[in-house]
Amino acid sequence: MSQHDDDDQQTTSSEAIPEPEGASDIIDTDYEIGQDNITPSIGPFGLDIHNPVFLVSGLVVMAFVIITLAFQNQVGPIFTDLRGFLTSSFDWFFLMAGNLFVLVCLGILVSPLGKVRIGGVDATPDYSYGGWFAMLFAAGMGIGLMFFGVLEPVYYFGTPWGDQPLMRDIGIVDGVLADPAAVEAARLTAMAATIYHWGLHPWAIYAVVALSLALFAYNKGLPLTIRSMFYPIFGERIWGWPGHVIDILAVFATLFGLATSLGLGAQQASAGIGFVFGIEGINDTVTASVVLIVIITGMALISVMRGLDGGVKVLSEINMGLAVLLLAFVLLAGPTLTLVTQFFGNLGAYFSEIGALSNPIGREDDGYRQGWTAFYWAWWISWSPFVGMFIARVSRGRTVREFITCVLLIPTLVSAVWMTVFGGTAIDQLINTVTESAVYGYVIAAYVPELSLFGMLSQLPLAAISSTLAIILVIVFFVTSSDSGSLVIDTITAGGKIDAPVSQRVFWVIFEGLVAAALLIGGGLAALQAASVSTGLPFAIVLVLACYALVKGLLSEPRG
Amino acid sequence: MYRKVIFPVDLTHVDDLSKALQTTLDLANHYKAEICFVGVTGTAPNAVTHTPQEYERKLRAFADEQGKAHGLKCSATACISPDPSIDTDKTLLAAIDDLGGDLVVMQTHAPNALDYIWAGHGDTIAAHSGASVFLVR
Numbered sequence: 001m002s003q004h005d006d007d008d009q010q011t012t013s014s015e016a017i018p019e020p021e022g023a024s025d026i027i028d029t030d031y032e033i034g035q036d037n038i039t040p041s042i043g044p045f046g047l048d049i050h051n052p053v054f055l056v057s058g059l060v061v062m063a064f065v066i067i068t069l070a071f072q073n074q075v076g077p078i079f080t081d082l083r084g085f086l087t088s089s090f091d092w093f094f095l096m097a098g099n100l101f102v103l104v105c106l107g108i109l110v111s112p113l114g115k116v117r118i119g120g121v122d123a124t125p126d127y128s129y130g131g132w133f134a135m136l137f138a139a140g141m142g143i144g145l146m147f148f149g150v151l152e153p154v155y156y157f158g159t160p161w162g163d164q165p166l167m168r169d170i171g172i173v174d175g176v177l178a179d180p181a182a183v184e185a186a187r188l189t190a191m192a193a194t195i196y197h198w199g200l201h202p203w204a205i206y207a208v209v210a211l212s213l214a215l216f217a218y219n220k221g222l223p224l225t226i227r228s229m230f231y232p233i234f235g236e237r238i239w240g241w242p243g244h245v246i247d248i249l250a251v252f253a254t255l256f257g258l259a260t261s262l263g264l265g266a267q268q269a270s271a272g273i274g275f276v277f278g279i280e281g282i283n284d285t286v287t288a289s290v291v292l293i294v295i296i297t298g299m300a301l302i303s304v305m306r307g308l309d310g311g312v313k314v315l316s317e318i319n320m321g322l323a324v325l326l327l328a329f330v331l332l333a334g335p336t337l338t339l340v341t342q343f344f345g346n347l348g349a350y351f352s353e354i355g356a357l358s359n360p361i362g363r364e365d366d367g368y369r370q371g372w373t374a375f376y377w378a379w380w381i382s383w384s385p386f387v388g389m390f391i392a393r394v395s396r397g398r399t400v401r402e403f404i405t406c407v408l409l410i411p412t413l414v415s416a417v418w419m420t421v422f423g424g425t426a427i428d429q430l431i432n433t434v435t436e437s438a439v440y441g442y443v444i445a446a447y448v449p450e451l452s453l454f455g456m457l458s459q460l461p462l463a464a465i466s467s468t469l470a471i472i473l474v475i476v477f478f479v480t481s482s483d484s485g486s487l488v489i490d491t492i493t494a495g496g497k498i499d500a501p502v503s504q505r506v507f508w509v510i511f512e513g514l515v516a517a518a519l520l521i522g523g524g525l526a527a528l529q530a531a532s533v534s535t536g537l538p539f540a541i542v543l544v545l546a547c548y549a550l551v552k553g554l555l556s557e558p559r560g
Numbered sequence: 561m562y563r564k565v566i567f568p569v570d571l572t573h574v575d576d577l578s579k580a581l582q583t584t585l586d587l588a589n590h591y592k593a594e595i596c597f598v599g600v601t602g603t604a605p606n607a608v609t610h611t612p613q614e615y616e617r618k619l620r621a622f623a624d625e626q627g628k629a630h631g632l633k634c635s636a637t638a639c640i641s642p643d644p645s646i647d648t649d650k651t652l653l654a655a656i657d658d659l660g661g662d663l664v665v666m667q668t669h670a671p672n673a674l675d676y677i678w679a680g681h682g683d684t685i686a687a688h689s690g691a692s693v694f695l696v697r
Contacts, residue, residue: 026610034572034607044674119603120611126603126642218603221610307646394642396603491604498602499644502678 024120024219025556027231031239033223037495045503050495053244057251057493058511064256064531065515068524076527083378083530086537088366091374095360097540098377101204104547105408108211108554114401115559118211119218125397127313133406134316135394137414138480140206140387141198142319143265145418146474151452152197153423154430154443156190156368163367165193166356171427172444175435187427191342192349194423196357197373198415199350200408202380207407208543209388210395212550214403218396219557223496226250226385230542232549246542247492250385253535254492255508257383258485259515260529262478266292266520268450269474275454276467286520293520296475297513300482304505308394312483319476326469327421333460334425343420350416378536381543389491390484393498400554426456433459486512562591566661566691568652568681569599571608571618580667580696585630587665587694594633596659597623600651602644612640649684656689664693 038051049055068075087094108114117123125132156165158172171178171186178186212229222228227243234242266289274282282288303311331339363369395403429437435445438455442448457466486508493508494500519525567584569577588595601615609615616638627634639655641647656664668682675683686693 023613024611032607033605044672120613122613217605218611221605224604305646308643309647311646393604396642496604497606498604498642499606499648502645505645 023122024221024558026219026221027216029222029231029236029239031223031236033496036239037497046501047504048494048497048500049504050247050493053247053251053495054493056244057248057255057489060248060252061255061511061515064252064528065518065524068528069518069522072523072527076524079527079530079534083375083534086534087374087378088370090537090540091370092360094374094377094381094536094540095358095369097381097544098201098205099358099360100544100547101208102200104551105200105204105207105211105404108551109401109404109408112559113551113554113557114399114404116215116219116400116554116557118214118398118400118403119396121558123218123397127394129406131313131317132394132398133410134320135313135480135484136210136387136391136407137411138316138319138477139390139484140383141202141411141415142323142477143261143474143481145198145323145415145422146453146470146477147268147449148194148198149418149422149453150426150439150456151443151449152194153190153419154426154439154452156193157186157427157430158440158444160444161367163365163371165189165365165368166353166363167365172430172434172440175440175445177431177434183431187431188345188349189353190427191346191419191423192353193357193368194419195346195350195412195416196354197376198419199412200354201358202376203408203411205377205380205384205543206387206391207404208547208550209384210391210407211400211403212546212553213389213392214395215550215553215557217392217496220553224389224393224498225492225496226389228496229546229549232552233545249535249538250389251489251492253382253532253539254386254485254489255512255515256528256532257386258482259512260519260525260532262293262296262482262512263289263516263520263525264529265474265478266290266296266516269471269478271450272454272467272471272474275451276464276471289520290517292475293513293517296478296482297509297516299475299479300486300513301506301509303479303483304486304509305502308487312480312487315476315483316480319473319480322469322473322476326466326473327418329462329466329469330425330457330460331421333462333466334421335428338428339421339424342424343417346420346424347416375533378533378540381536381539382533384539384543385492386485386488389488393487393491422453422456425460426452429456429459482509482512562587562593562663562692564594564596564659564661564663565591566596566598566656566659566664568664568666568685569597569619569622571599571601571615571622572606574622577667580665581626583694583696584665585626585632587663588632589630593663594635595623595626596661597626597634597636598639598652598655598659599636600639600641600644600648600655603640603642612638615640649681649688652681652685653688656685656691661691664689664691666693666695668695668697670697 168189171183216222216228217224227238227246270288426439442451442455489508490505565588599619619636619638623634623636639651666682682695
């Protein structure tokens, strides 16, 4: 490594860890960004793509789609079993890895390393706090909050399938509410267990990946692609096949994660439309879902063609505005005072239960720990290359302390508020009207998860308006994941270049929509989503190594 | 007639700019005008630079080199964009305005079918800039 000493920063720090000089600590490598790229032309379209990452990723994705379509009955169970095997056999590893990521992030936050600035000591932020937070939150979690905000708390409160968190007593058994003290205890456990899945742990996974990528690209001068964060481990070999495999795996996980979520999400959104507007049998054919995929892909296309500033950021801000509107509506139309009071209790329960919930060994709640927690962790980790890289791209100019505060702590609080309002309202309906409540019907009596949110909204005033807003929000959340995901895939397959021809990002948006539509029409969405989530295990292993690389990389940075 | 000639530079393809560069130097010489080399770079590392600051230094060195070699007043302005694939035209137009350039000389590609859908950088600058624009094929 060579010192990058164009700046007159001084090493006058009195901190325990010696502070290096210079604006940032550039890694001295012979690799030139784009040296493996090829620039073919298809008609008038010029391309600038990494060879072999672009071609192999594209071919692998197409091969998986074709094989899944052709051999659905054989392939489906294989991928679903693989995911089940990984989450039930390696649940301890996922839980331990999750805990490690949280501890590493909190350790960096409170240490002098928090003063390192992404992009070097004299870098300035590219985005305001509002725009930055809107983008990172919309890409990372939005759609899940819509789907699970009602479902998960209600499920843990009254699951009749014996998979409640920590094997605690549930609040409703065979349609009969427990005594008030037991109901309150079950409610607190349900909220703590839900916030645990949407709080520090998932955001720590994203933060580790995002911070590593940002550090190795903006401070160390390596290409903005997933392989760069493993440079301290693999050294120059990272420019060869070990790096190609990491990048291809990242493209695979991102594309299938997005395409299958888009396909399944379109089905859920059309079910919601059918429910709200009373259209019977809307999901009997795939027409409505395919139309939704075309709309979402079209909006994502406009967004990426308008760029980060004019498209992705604007849409993310609109998205946040709509989400705040829906949140405010449920808060005001729901049991407002109860929810406000419960928020602090829920947060307290989360922090007091986090030790028990995150303990990887000696537990008996297999259904919760393996079926929910390990599944979520594998899911977050498989999404981490996409979300991490997108967050990295928009975080230049922030200090590490600001970064961890805004990527770990604030999102955790936002998730806790969201879960309190949506889950709290739903549980309140359940307590007041028990088996008469819509959420009881959709979550406990029968399991129709895609209608749980709409069920809760249907029992509040102005249900038609709020449900329509919820459907629009679901669609916009998909667009904000789809556009940022396509930008990430484009950058990885261009070898870390962010100035590749626009036609490439257009290709990836359309390709993602086509994969989603093909799998929706031909079947296999759930199978390939399972395959995508299965990439969580190999990524979890390399992310543990990445923590070491991250700390080592931060130690050699000046703290201006 | 012209006081400041703006010459947009892509440092990754300097070798391809010889014809446009020579045109710029000749025009500046003829009109005793200043040349301002303007480069748009992404925030992420690229083939020629690791950081935007390094890009700025290289662009300045390029401008100084041209100024010394041809006895002309040359300056450099580096513009940083988080998404240069999309924002280059917008950034260049703003820079031309801010710098008060009255002539822009730009290298551009030979026309092709794609120009009907997506205009090239030169086409967009010529269509939207208040300055005179000289496109060099």
